[in-house]
Amino acid sequence: SEVLLEELDHVGPATAQKLKDAGFTTVEAIAVSSPAELATAAEIGESTAAKIILAARQSADIGGFETGDMVMERRKLVGKLTTGCTEFDEMMGGGIDTQAITELYGEFGSGKTQVAHQLAVNVQLPKEQGGLSGSVVIIDTENTFRPERIKQMVEGLSEKYGQEYDPEEFLKHIHVARAYNSNHQILLVDSAMELANELKDSDMPVRLFIVDSLTAHFRAEYIGRGTLADRQQKLNKHLHGLQKCGDLYNASVIVTNQVMSKPDAFFGDPTKPIGGHIVGHTATFRLYLRKSKGDKRIVKLVDSPNLPDGEAIISVTTPGLRD
Numbered sequence: 001s002e003v004l005l006e007e008l009d010h011v012g013p014a015t016a017q018k019l020k021d022a023g024f025t026t027v028e029a030i031a032v033s034s035p036a037e038l039a040t041a042a043e044i045g046e047s048t049a050a051k052i053i054l055a056a057r058q059s060a061d062i063g064g065f066e067t068g069d070m071v072m073e074r075r076k077l078v079g080k081l082t083t084g085c086t087e088f089d090e091m092m093g094g095g096i097d098t099q100a101i102t103e104l105y106g107e108f109g110s111g112k113t114q115v116a117h118q119l120a121v122n123v124q125l126p127k128e129q130g131g132l133s134g135s136v137v138i139i140d141t142e143n144t145f146r147p148e149r150i151k152q153m154v155e156g157l158s159e160k161y162g163q164e165y166d167p168e169e170f171l172k173h174i175h176v177a178r179a180y181n182s183n184h185q186i187l188l189v190d191s192a193m194e195l196a197n198e199l200k201d202s203d204m205p206v207r208l209f210i211v212d213s214l215t216a217h218f219r220a221e222y223i224g225r226g227t228l229a230d231r232q233q234k235l236n237k238h239l240h241g242l243q244k245c246g247d248l249y250n251a252s253v254i255v256t257n258q259v260m261s262k263p264d265a266f267f268g269d270p271t272k273p274i275g276g277h278i279v280g281h282t283a284t285f286r287l288y289l290r291k292s293k294g295d296k297r298i299v300k301l302v303d304s305p306n307l308p309d310g311e312a313i314i315s316v317t318t319p320g321l322r323d
């Protein structure tokens with residue numbers, strides 16, 4: 001059923017090869033690219049590139065308008081991924097939505113990476129246990145993915161459900177890539193899509209995309225006001241690529257964003273997330289994490305299209321997230 005690049009209008013064998021060499025290996029990757037980007041990659045004119053993108057969008061059926069009943073059909077498929085915590089799940093209306101971007105923001109050590117690890121485990125569970133019977137793709141920008149931590153959490157599941165789970169099996173369904181800079185991070189979304197496409201009809205399709213951290217590279221690379229607009233534009237495009245991943249594969253998308261606590265109040269709201277409004281407007285759900293006593297964390301739902309704002313208390317423990 002998969003459409004080959006060569007089958008698209010305006011794509012000959014030579015162009016197809018150039019596109020593949022440049023990392024555009026799927027119709028979906030082309031469908032979400034920009035004419036300028038594609039033109040450079042395949043050494044073609046921008047108007048040809050635009051035509052190819054249009055053909056790809058039509059072929060991938062992701063480009064244009066949908067009628068309300070189509071949106072309704074797609075919305076019916078929205079899945080809920082359990083966090084493993086009762087209050088947290090309830091606050092989210094049953095769990096983390098698929099077809100949506102959920103942003104976790106908070107200070108260093110607030111538990112963003114821990115939540116991401118737990119979701120990478122939980123997504124693999126069957127529906128009866130709150131999972132999505134799926135695999136996960138992690139774009140790791142800070143080198144904080146730890147297989148040992150996954151193992152602890154899977155052991156924690158065995159304890160919780162009184163049933164044996166094999167950590168090795170869980171690790172096999174977690175696909176991790178390190179991103180070395182923001183450009184690499186953006187390109188990895190195309191690779192993630194490619195992988196999701198490969199696994200689409202398998203028994204463990206990709207149902208979760210994680211970018212941890214979404215903003216660290218961008219923040220490090222774009223210092224000073226002059227390049228702020230440029231940074232926001234790139235971040236915006238990156239998020240739209242991620243949203244496509246969520247929509248196309250009926251997957252949850254988790255992004256993390258570190259905020260700084262600034263002792264000097266003149267610099268504004270200390271809990272203001274990096275990436276500011278761009279992330280804010282593109283993420284569907286925004287969760288603000290902060291430390292509380294001991295292993296407790298407060299998760300606040302800040303912004304949601306269909307749920308009331310709320311707070312949930314969770315515990316980050318060695319066997320995983322708990323009430």
Ligand code: ADP
Binds near residue numbers: 109316318
């Ligand atoms: P960030 O928001 O910066 O990503 P993390 O998710 O990495 O923060 O949270 C780190 C915190 O998670 C640690 O300070 C500790 O409280 C907790 N934590 C990490 N690993 C474990 C573990 N194996 N057992 C219990 N708590 C842990």
Ligand code: MG
Binds near residue numbers: 113212
């Ligand atoms: Mg982290």
